[in-house]
Amino acid sequence: MSGGWLSRLTAGLGRSAGRLGGQIGAVFTKRKLDQAALDELEDLLVAADLGPVVAGEVTERLRADKFDRDVTDEEVREALAGVVAETLEPVALPLNIDRSNRPHVILVVGVNGTGKTTTIGKMAKVLIESGEKVVLAAGDTFRAAAIEQLTIWGERVGAEVVARDVGADAAAVAYEALARAREIDADILLVDTAGRLQNKTGLMEELAKIGRVIGKLDETAPHDVLLVLDATTGQNAISQVEVFRDVAAVSGLAMTKLDGSARGGVLVAVAARFGLPIHFIGVGEGVDDLQPFDAGDFARALTSP
Amino acid sequence: MFDSLSGRLSEVFERLTKRGVLSEGDVDAAMREVRLALLEADVALPVARDFIEKARAQAVGQDVLRSVTPGQMVVKIVHDELVTMLGEESAELDLNAPPPVAVLMVGLQGSGKTTTTAKIAKRLVERDRKRVLMASLDTRRPAAQEQLKILGEQAGVPTLPIVEGQTPVAIARRAMQAAKLQSIDVVMLDTAGRLAIDEALMAEVAEVKAESQPYETLLVADALTGQDAVTVADNFNKRVGLTGIVLTRVDGDGRGGAALSMRAVTGCPIKLLGVGEQLDALEGFHPDRIAGRILGMGDVVSLVERAAETIEEEEAEKLARKVQKGQFDLEDMLGQLRQITKMGGLEGLMGMLPGVGKMKQQMADAKIDPALIKKQEAIILSMTQGERHNPKVIHASRKRRIATGSGTSVQEVNKLLKQHKQMVTTMKKVNKLGKKGLMRHGLPGLS
Ligand SMILES: Nc1nc2c(ncn2[C@@H]2O[C@H](COP(=O)(O)OP(=O)(O)OP(=O)(O)O)[C@@H](O)[C@H]2O)c(=O)[nH]1
Ligand SMILES: Nc1nc2c(ncn2[C@@H]2O[C@H](COP(=O)(O)OP(=O)(O)O)[C@@H](O)[C@H]2O)c(=O)[nH]1
Ligand SMILES: [Mg+2]
Ligand SMILES: [Mg+2]
Numbered sequence: 001m002s003g004g005w006l007s008r009l010t011a012g013l014g015r016s017a018g019r020l021g022g023q024i025g026a027v028f029t030k031r032k033l034d035q036a037a038l039d040e041l042e043d044l045l046v047a048a049d050l051g052p053v054v055a056g057e058v059t060e061r062l063r064a065d066k067f068d069r070d071v072t073d074e075e076v077r078e079a080l081a082g083v084v085a086e087t088l089e090p091v092a093l094p095l096n097i098d099r100s101n102r103p104h105v106i107l108v109v110g111v112n113g114t115g116k117t118t119t120i121g122k123m124a125k126v127l128i129e130s131g132e133k134v135v136l137a138a139g140d141t142f143r144a145a146a147i148e149q150l151t152i153w154g155e156r157v158g159a160e161v162v163a164r165d166v167g168a169d170a171a172a173v174a175y176e177a178l179a180r181a182r183e184i185d186a187d188i189l190l191v192d193t194a195g196r197l198q199n200k201t202g203l204m205e206e207l208a209k210i211g212r213v214i215g216k217l218d219e220t221a222p223h224d225v226l227l228v229l230d231a232t233t234g235q236n237a238i239s240q241v242e243v244f245r246d247v248a249a250v251s252g253l254a255m256t257k258l259d260g261s262a263r264g265g266v267l268v269a270v271a272a273r274f275g276l277p278i279h280f281i282g283v284g285e286g287v288d289d290l291q292p293f294d295a296g297d298f299a300r301a302l303t304s305p
Numbered sequence: 306m307f308d309s310l311s312g313r314l315s316e317v318f319e320r321l322t323k324r325g326v327l328s329e330g331d332v333d334a335a336m337r338e339v340r341l342a343l344l345e346a347d348v349a350l351p352v353a354r355d356f357i358e359k360a361r362a363q364a365v366g367q368d369v370l371r372s373v374t375p376g377q378m379v380v381k382i383v384h385d386e387l388v389t390m391l392g393e394e395s396a397e398l399d400l401n402a403p404p405p406v407a408v409l410m411v412g413l414q415g416s417g418k419t420t421t422t423a424k425i426a427k428r429l430v431e432r433d434r435k436r437v438l439m440a441s442l443d444t445r446r447p448a449a450q451e452q453l454k455i456l457g458e459q460a461g462v463p464t465l466p467i468v469e470g471q472t473p474v475a476i477a478r479r480a481m482q483a484a485k486l487q488s489i490d491v492v493m494l495d496t497a498g499r500l501a502i503d504e505a506l507m508a509e510v511a512e513v514k515a516e517s518q519p520y521e522t523l524l525v526a527d528a529l530t531g532q533d534a535v536t537v538a539d540n541f542n543k544r545v546g547l548t549g550i551v552l553t554r555v556d557g558d559g560r561g562g563a564a565l566s567m568r569a570v571t572g573c574p575i576k577l578l579g580v581g582e583q584l585d586a587l588e589g590f591h592p593d594r595i596a597g598r599i600l601g602m603g604d605v606v607s608l609v610e611r612a613a614e615t616i617e618e619e620e621a622e623k624l625a626r627k628v629q630k631g632q633f634d635l636e637d638m639l640g641q642l643r644q645i646t647k648m649g650g651l652e653g654l655m656g657m658l659p660g661v662g663k664m665k666q667q668m669a670d671a672k673i674d675p676a677l678i679k680k681q682e683a684i685i686l687s688m689t690q691g692e693r694h695n696p697k698v699i700h701a702s703r704k705r706r707i708a709t710g711s712g713t714s715v716q717e718v719n720k721l722l723k724q725h726k727q728m729v730t731t732m733k734k735v736n737k738l739g740k741k742g743l744m745r746h747g748l749p750g751l752s
Binding site: 043046047048049051111112113114142143144145146148149151152153156197198199200208230231232233234235237239255257259260261262263266285 | 341344345347349350367413414415416417445446447448449451453454455456459483490500501502521527529531532533534536537540554556557559560562563575
């Protein structure tokens with residue numbers, strides 16, 4: 001990854017974490033960690049979208065450690081970062097491409113507008129730069145101009161795009177793309193899909209079908225199913241992960257829009273509850289704005305002033 | 306997680322409602338649970354705090370604690386306060402200005418601006434008979450302008466021809482000029498998504514606003530938004546100036562706390578809800594439904610249901626009198642249809658409200674199809690008052706006009722008129738059974 005990615009991430013996250021860090025500072029500069037202080041800390045964590053459960057865990061840990069002692073904001077921040085990092089560390093895993101898969105098929109799924117297509121474009125760029133041959137499948141045959149959008153990304157990064165007409169069966173497009181990828185001996189196939197809400201059973205079933213249909217060509221495919229979450233989303237992200245995992249066999253996560261003011265704290269709750277690998281974060285609309293997920297950086301950025 | 310919480314909440318309220326006397330401590334305990342429910346539902350922290358303060362102040366008031374059913378009073382206060390904060394009056398789009406009137410759509414990336422632009426345009430054309438032009442100012446997202454163009458074709462609304470390389474401000478200017486030349490009533494300006502903290506892009510959209518002088522500036526926001534809702538709403542309001550909010554993805558299973566957050570920080574009314582990806586999936590805003598959803602508890606809803614029942618009884622009584630006098634006209638039928646929609650409401654929301662499942666079953670049993678009801682409403686709305694009061698005057702040419710006006714066919718108009726007749730007949734029978742029978746058995750002929 002490019003040299004300045006950490007500073008860029010911290011700059012991006014910093015904007016969002018700034019307030020959280022700042023608030024901790026304001027609350028805890030050299031004072032006793034009493035119940036009122038713990039309550040306030042819990043509130044601050046909730047405001048960062050961590051959700052009441054994780055927020056409660058962190059404050060409990062502080063209570064056990066430092067209750068009624070004089071603590072500085074630095075100590076509080078460290079403890080907070082510690083808990084967050086501890087939860088995230090085991091799931092901060094890269095997306096491994098298995099070269100014995102010809103090609104390695106990655107199905108990209110998620111709720112509407114979370115950043116699936118953009119993330120595919122960014123991933124393709126990284127993969128192509130590291131020498132892989134990449135094919136994109138325009139599996140969003142529903143949304144207006146979705147095919148055009150992916151096609152432009154394909155041109156941008158130099159990947160072949162397999163597309164059919166609007167309204168075509170997404171599973172058929174994926175099947176055709178896999179056949180094409182094999183034909184040209186591509187290393188990786190990235191399959192875009194239409195956004196869908198997890199409570200629409202019919203649409204969710206369609207995802208399962210895509211899996212079944214490409215399985216006819218290669219019974220081990222798809223090798224990865226990447227769920228794209230939007231950092232702006234609140235506690236509903238938990239339900240998104242649960243349902244997409246159950247129906248579409250999600251194998252890993254990406255979180256986009258972390259360059260905004262949203263803090264993405266729900267990811268901590270998601271990690272604690274599902275333990276699914278978190279592979280990437282999106283920090284902008286540009287082709288280079290994809291970063292690997294790093295637990296320590298994420299935790300620090302979330303808690304630094 | 307949500308289930309257990311709303312379960313806990315119901316317990317607290319059950320305890321409350323059973324008690325004859327409440328202490329301040331009881332109220333405080335209940336308020337703590339309500340606060341947690343709000344936070345779980347993604348209501349922003351400062352807004353939740355403010356809410357609890359207000360609700361508590363009312364709940365510990367003398368009248369409440371001394372009333373016959375203090376627990377129920379507290380439940381009602383919480384619900385009513387939510388509805389108040391969400392905005393009681395339903396606010397419509399205000400386009401009362403000399404044409405061309407511009408409507409500017411703003412929001413974060415992927416929030417649903419383009420889809421909503423097309424939905425509103427379609428509704429203005431079809432329902433309000435406006436001449437509408439749509440223009441995409443999104444020069445950033447690949448194929449964004451193409452997306453709006455395609456949606457325009459689907460909706461039957463013209464879009465401003467795409468000229469490569471123009472800036473958003475230049476496109477806005479061109480759109481307004483074109484609108485003047487073509488005597489367009491409303492110009493819908495779709496913009497690129499932007500982060501609320503992106504200074505350069507916020508400045509750009511402010512410039513677009515200065516150029517186009519929109520009468521409505523709508524923030525399009527995802528109903529699934531978390532705590533960031535306050536920052537987004539506040540920044541957009543301060544930098545651009547909002548006149549209303551459109552919440553999208555209300556068809557999801559989110560608890561919709563963002564509605565409360567954004568309404569509270571901007572003071573702007575929520576004007577519309579996006580309830581699906583299709584271009585007709587646009588609804589008005591009903592604060593009580595979102596309120597029940599945010600709290601996620603059956604008690605509040607059943608309370609509302611009880612209140613609704615009283616209204617129904619009154620109406621049924623009025624209706625019974627009319628039927629007796631043989632005066633049940635199409636205007637009354639419209640009222641009935643609306644009551645059904647009110648009860649059943651947004652189909653997507655229905656299933657999610659605890660306690661509404663039962664009602665949904667009743668509707669299913671009565672074979673009531675919400676889409677059909679909407680169609681029937683449209684047919685009656687396309688009639689003149691005279692026609693509604695005296696359906697006998699509706700002959701062939703009037704039927705054709707009504708069918709065109711409501712986007713239906715003459716057969717469908719005929720069917721409705723026949724149903725009205727059947728209803729009058731059936732009602733006379735039901736009337737003999739007593740007024741309550743009417744609502745219990747549902748309306749005949751709606752399948
Ligand atoms: N700021 C920011 N914007 C992003 C990021 N990722 C995607 N976006 C933007 O979010 C919007 C939606 O992205 P898409 O990639 O089209 O999302 P999608 O999930 O494919 O959307 P649908 O196919 O419509 O469901 C676009 O405007 C993107 O430019 C990110 O990391 N940061
Ligand atoms: N389920 C659902 N999807 C919606 C709604 N509004 C928009 N969408 C979808 O959300 C995605 C992004 O919408 P779009 O209008 O392109 O967002 P924009 O980037 O803000 O212009 C698309 O997949 C739309 O189909 C809604 O109310 N419900
Ligand atoms: Mg897409
Ligand atoms: Mg758009």
